[in-house]
Amino acid sequence: MMTREAETMLHLRKELTDFSKRAFYRDLVGGAGGNMSLRVPETENVLITASGVSLADAEPETHLLVHRDGAILENPSNLTPSKETGFHLAVYRLRPDVGGIAHVHPPYATAFSNRRKPLPLATISGRLLLKEVPVIESASPGSRELCEFVKGGVSGHPGVKALLMAEHGILALGPDIRAAYYIADLVENTAKVAFLAGNIRDDGGER
Numbered sequence: 001m002m003t004r005e006a007e008t009m010l011h012l013r014k015e016l017t018d019f020s021k022r023a024f025y026r027d028l029v030g031g032a033g034g035n036m037s038l039r040v041p042e043t044e045n046v047l048i049t050a051s052g053v054s055l056a057d058a059e060p061e062t063h064l065l066v067h068r069d070g071a072i073l074e075n076p077s078n079l080t081p082s083k084e085t086g087f088h089l090a091v092y093r094l095r096p097d098v099g100g101i102a103h104v105h106p107p108y109a110t111a112f113s114n115r116r117k118p119l120p121l122a123t124i125s126g127r128l129l130l131k132e133v134p135v136i137e138s139a140s141p142g143s144r145e146l147c148e149f150v151k152g153g154v155s156g157h158p159g160v161k162a163l164l165m166a167e168h169g170i171l172a173l174g175p176d177i178r179a180a181y182y183i184a185d186l187v188e189n190t191a192k193v194a195f196l197a198g199n200i201r202d203d204g205g206e207r
């Protein structure tokens, strides 16, 4: 019989798999890009997707369990943790309220990120739920510099739910991975509406 702890871990591994696949098939990310993680409740451990494995191909056993200091605790498929593990762990340290993180590359939100301005909140639900989506500067994926930009964006905007990452994608934060996924989806939907609204003239024609 499985211990309660093992049952919880299996449930969380399945949940992370589910939202990884949903992000891919929802076109929030392509190729082997993007990474997602969740904080294991009542521990200092984080379950994170593997490097080099498309979110479409995620399986419960491809995720790695890491301690918040970076040590690998469980690695059933002998993979490498996401190269962005550094900024995931940094966000969990800065924000005790965050229990799930979705980092994806959705095209409309990413296109807006290149303006180096906050995302235009073109819908009432976007404004109410997101409040602000600030932008952070660009740096190479997996770099220490990018990790510093993420830390600056999160600590500079208390309670922020999403950041645009210039020339790269978005970071969505939630109390759990389900909430983080829905924030990522809302950010992209808001960016799409902002883009479409910006292309429609007052008389209804296309600009």
Ligand SMILES: [Zn+2]
Pocket (backbone or CB within 6 Å): 033, 034, 035, 103, 104, 105, 141, 168, 169
């Ligand atoms: Zn990325």
